Amino acid sequence: MTDKKITIAIDGHSSCGKSTMAKWLAKQLGYIYVDTGAMYRAVTLFALRKGLFHDDTLDTNALESLMPSIAVGFVVQPTTGVPQTTLQGEVVEEYIRGMEVSSKVSQVAALPFVRRAMTQQQQRMGADGGVVMDGRDIGTAVFPDAELKVFVTASAEVRAQRRYAELQERGQAATYEDILQNVQERDYIDSHRDIAPLRQAEDALLLDNSHLTIEAQNKWLLSQATQCIEAQNEK
Numbered sequence: 412m413t414d415k416k417i418t419i420a421i422d423g424h425s426s427c428g429k430s431t432m433a434k435w436l437a438k439q440l441g442y443i444y445v446d447t448g449a450m451y452r453a454v455t456l457f458a459l460r461k462g463l464f465h466d467d468t469l470d471t472n473a474l475e476s477l478m479p480s481i482a483v484g485f486v487v488q489p490t491t492g493v494p495q496t497t498l499q500g501e502v503v504e505e506y507i508r509g510m511e512v513s514s515k516v517s518q519v520a521a522l523p524f525v526r527r528a529m530t531q532q533q534q535r536m537g538a539d540g541g542v543v544m545d546g547r548d549i550g551t552a553v554f555p556d557a558e559l560k561v562f563v564t565a566s567a568e569v570r571a572q573r574r575y576a577e578l579q580e581r582g583q584a585a586t587y588e589d590i591l592q593n594v595q596e597r598d599y600i601d602s603h604r605d606i607a608p609l610r611q612a613e614d615a616l617l618l619d620n621s622h623l624t625i626e627a628q629n630k631w632l633l634s635q636a637t638q639c640i641e642a643q644n645e646k
């Protein structure tokens with residue numbers, strides 16, 4: 412029997428726990444986990460650090476000219492085995508999850524030249540299969556031929572509550588109302604942009620986890636992945 416490594420695309424709305432489930436699944440399967448949202452967040456952090464935002468307006472020309480010099484990547488944390496996002500070689504995990512980056516990332520992720528660069532890098536990372544990639548357009552634009560596609564959603568209120576708890580745990584200040592507004596704004600921008608908007612691929616399985624426990628969700632996910640891998644190996 413061959414041991415074909417498949418590509419798993421996990422797309423969906425923000426703050427649905429996609430990264431937690433994708434990370435967990437990758438560990439179970441011995442696959443590489445790629446958090447594509449973190450890549451867009453790192454580019455946003457770069458723009459902030461370079462002072463390219465003037466209030467909420469981004470100097471897109473300046474960002475485009477600097478694009479070739481932006482190095483986004485991942486290094487595996489030796490103790491946990493979890494990939495950490497890097498920008499220009501520096502681990503930036505703690506800077507890319509706060510409200511400042513969250514409130515600007517959709518604007519950056521809508522830029523065609525940013526999407527082009529990130530998509531190409533993601534396609535290179537997943538070229539040999541054996542990846543679980545989470546994002547918004549993995550099953551529709553980055554890997555439209557992925558063997559398993561899951562589209563995850565939950566109500567905006569449930570998602571805002573989850574993100575609020577996460578930020579509180581990290582000691583980062585934010586109110587529930589601001590987070591809910593941010594979640595709704597990002598949903599809107601992500602699903603209405605011209606290039607690779609957030610949408611469920613026709614062949615994606617829908618997972619609404621508003622009322623699911625993590626255990627029930629993980630069980631379902633692993634069973635879908637296992638069935639898919641077995642089916643591929645039987646071919």
Ligand code: DC
Binds near residue numbers: 425451452546
């Ligand atoms: O998954 P996340 O919340 O970390 O993603 C951050 C932002 O990046 C989100 O607003 C949408 C955008 N994004 C995207 O446009 N395409 C992806 N593949 C992943 C994220």
